Amino acid sequence: MTVRRRTFLQLLGGAGLAAALPGCSLLEEQQTGEMVPSRARLPRRFSVPLPVPPVARPVRSTAEADFYSITQRAADVELLPGLSTPILGYDGIFPGPTIVSRSGRRTVVEHRNELTVPTVVHLHGGHTPAASDGGPLDLVLPVGGDDGTFAVHEGGEVTMGRREYDYPITQRAATLWYHDHRMDFTGAAIYRGLAGFHLVHDDVEDALPLPREDRDIPLMLVDRSFDEDGALQYPAVDPMMHDQPGVDADHLEGVLGDVILVNGAPWPVLEVAAVRYRFRVLNAANARGFELALRPNPARGFVQIGSDGGLLEAPVEHATLRIAPGERMDVVVDFTEFAPGTEVTVVNLLGSGSTDAVMRFRVTRRQSDDTAVPARLSEVKPLQAPDEVTREFRFLRRRLPGGQGWSINGLTYDPMRVDAEIPLDRVERWRLVTDVHHPVHVHLDPFQVLRRGPHGPGPYDGGWKDTLDLRGGESADIAVRFRDYAGHYVLHCHNLEHEDLSMMATLAIG
Ligand code: C2O
Ligand code: CU
Ligand code: CU
Secondary structure (H helix, E strand, C coil), rough: CCCCCHHHHHHCCCCCHHHCCCCCCCCCCCCCCCECCCCCCCCCCCCECCCCCCCCCCCECCCCCCEEEEEEEEEECCCCCCEEEEEEEEEEEEEEEEEECCCCCCCEEEEEEEEEEEEEEEEECCCHHHHCCCCCCCEEECCCCCCCCCCCCCCCCCEEEEEEEEECCCCEHHHHHHHECCCCCCHHHHHHHCCEEEEEEEEHHHHCCCHHHHHHHEEEEEEECCCCCECCCCCCCCCCCCCCCCHHHHCCEEEEECCECCCCCCCCEEEEEECEEEEEEEECCCCCEEEEEEECCCCCCCEEECCCCCEEEEEEEEEEEEECCCCHHHHEEEECCCCCCCCEEEECCCCHHHHHHHHEEEEEECCCCCCCCCCCCCCCCCCCCCCCEEEEEEEEEECCCEHHHHHHHECCCCCCCEEEECCCCEEEEEEEEECEEEEECCCCEEEEEEECCCCCCCCCCCCEECEECCCCCCEEEECCCCCCEEEEEEEEEECCCHHHCCCCEEEECC
């Protein structure tokens, strides 16, 4: 039995298990991790209004590009009412400012590091040349310079104080996010606040009658744990984030918190009109998986219109929405049938106690609605993958000299080693195999799911994916093709504690 006791009990407590039981073994895991209980007094749920992160304004624009500037700095912010929480923030806020790009228009983001530790910025889901992809060794050192307290690995492209990330944005409309990606410390850095949205729009999306503007709302879901004084409690081996990677022995499976934050607010509430809304749901948690459901449930539930890599071909209705760390689900929720005064709660079937709900909508008024979810959304051309498996990646627990860690094909991450050489523009069939639950993420280009276990793709596997929610003991085939940009990229588990404890591999592309 690979399920840790507490995770297992948590599953038993969740209604999700009952739903998942028929035909599945009890070993099927939906998340791994151990709780860090908060010591702070938790606020009453559904009382804080939902914040929406501010949209960044370009510092300048040319005929072909927009230029942004973001300062990474420490700040004290109010996440729990009445308490002050020290964070590491893009522009000192959590989530960071949302960057909005137009497909086909270059976006250049200068990051200035005013923190005391090195950082790396990765645009998750971005089709980005290697130099701007945010490789784990490509550190941006603090503006204050290298004081000798932190590890700088050989082989990275290190810059002093600042770096320009140059994004061609030649991809279709999609919900991307940017976050820290420093080798060994990604879990700690994101936990403390280094994450934000980056949205891409295009003409295909604009031509659809979907809800837009203030009815197109990004929702960043995380779980956190708070100390009495409001400080975040991350069980790092090296809380200063200098050179010792990892978390204490109790949390090697992943760090779970008991406070659910949406866009940085605990269990917030959003007032809505009785019309359709589009929500771009991002699971930015370190290890927690969510299975969301609406109570009461509108007739069509969640109407999924997009996934990691943008719009689906056609909408898919879900009674529940399963989302693993790193994944995005673009959904439309129709509140039309609810009378003003109705409260619609987003519950989490994988949670228990304080984590069994995420947020709430309060229907306050009727309003006319000229939006619609068309039967056809976009074109998703299937990749023609070979029948034979081109390569296999096995995501496995592994003993390390200092304790337990995580491996891919039995190997822990070594940035100096190339794990796979992949030609450009060739469609490959990859087999991904797991021991326990692992959300697997591939950089550079999205993929398509061909098969999950003995069946075809699962209900959430449609369209273009860059992160695949693989349960324990599962095997899936994906069709992968890298269009362009030769260079070194990574493939890793997006459970950030697994990633930092070496569940990462290097792909030499082209
Ligand atoms: Cu969202 Cu390589 O990460
Ligand atoms: Cu990524
Ligand atoms: Cu993992």
